[in-house]
Amino acid sequence: MAVLRTLIGESLRTTRLRQQRTLREVSGAAQVSLGYLSEVERGQKEASSELLASICRALGIRLSDVLRDVSETLSVLEPAPDLVLEPAPVASVHSIRDVVAAA
Amino acid sequence: MAVLRTLIGESLRTTRLRQQRTLREVSGAAQVSLGYLSEVERGQKEASSELLASICRALGIRLSDVLRDVSETLSVLEPAPDLVLEPAPVASVHSIRDVVAAA
Numbered sequence: 001m002a003v004l005r006t007l008i009g010e011s012l013r014t015t016r017l018r019q020q021r022t023l024r025e026v027s028g029a030a031q032v033s034l035g036y037l038s039e040v041e042r043g044q045k046e047a048s049s050e051l052l053a054s055i056c057r058a059l060g061i062r063l064s065d066v067l068r069d070v071s072e073t074l075s076v077l078e079p080a081p082d083l084v085l086e087p088a089p090v091a092s093v094h095s096i097r098d099v100v101a102a103a
Numbered sequence: 104m105a106v107l108r109t110l111i112g113e114s115l116r117t118t119r120l121r122q123q124r125t126l127r128e129v130s131g132a133a134q135v136s137l138g139y140l141s142e143v144e145r146g147q148k149e150a151s152s153e154l155l156a157s158i159c160r161a162l163g164i165r166l167s168d169v170l171r172d173v174s175e176t177l178s179v180l181e182p183a184p185d186l187v188l189e190p191a192p193v194a195s196v197h198s199i200r201d202v203v204a205a206a
Contacts, residue, residue, distance in 0.1 A: 071170035
């Protein structure tokens with residue numbers, strides 16, 4: 001499953017690359033270590049709220065915009081909370097049986 | 104400044120209270136300690152991506168919906184990245200002076 005920090009990391013990385021800036025530049029501006037920023041971008045480290053805010057400032061973007069984008073991506077990947085699997089309509093059951101029978 | 108984890112915590116707490124569920128119930132369902140959930144709700148602890156997903160599952164809500172709500176609130180509170188403060192229009196300066204003079 002796609003984890004929140006993976007999506008946030010991807011979003012930050014994409015923004016940085018679009019700005020044609022290096023990890024070194026952005027980590028310096030955000031006052032975080034290069035290694036840490038790299039791990040956050042790859043979804044390997046969970047960034048604190050303060051750190052996220054700092055990275056966004058360094059990139060000149062709004063954290064709210066990052067979250068909006070991430071929530072949109074997540075909404076596609078995430079199953080509905082009360083997802084109840086519907087039984088397959090009879091027609092499909094027949095088709096599946098036909099496929100199985102034909103195999 | 105409103106920090107991300109504060110807004111996420113408030114959102115989760117509001118949802119739980121609307122469902123009229125106790126910390127004990129939700130922490131049990133989410134398999135986190137009661138104290139930890141309480142700290143997350145009050146914005147005192149940063150929840151990991153996995154923990155957030157687990158709390159959302161326990162509440163029967165989608166993390167993407169929480170993030171969308173949080174991003175909307177944050178967008179109001181958060182200054183634009185390149186915000187340049189505009190000088191007040193002359194008319195307003197006069198009105199303020201009038202108010203001050205009248206006081």
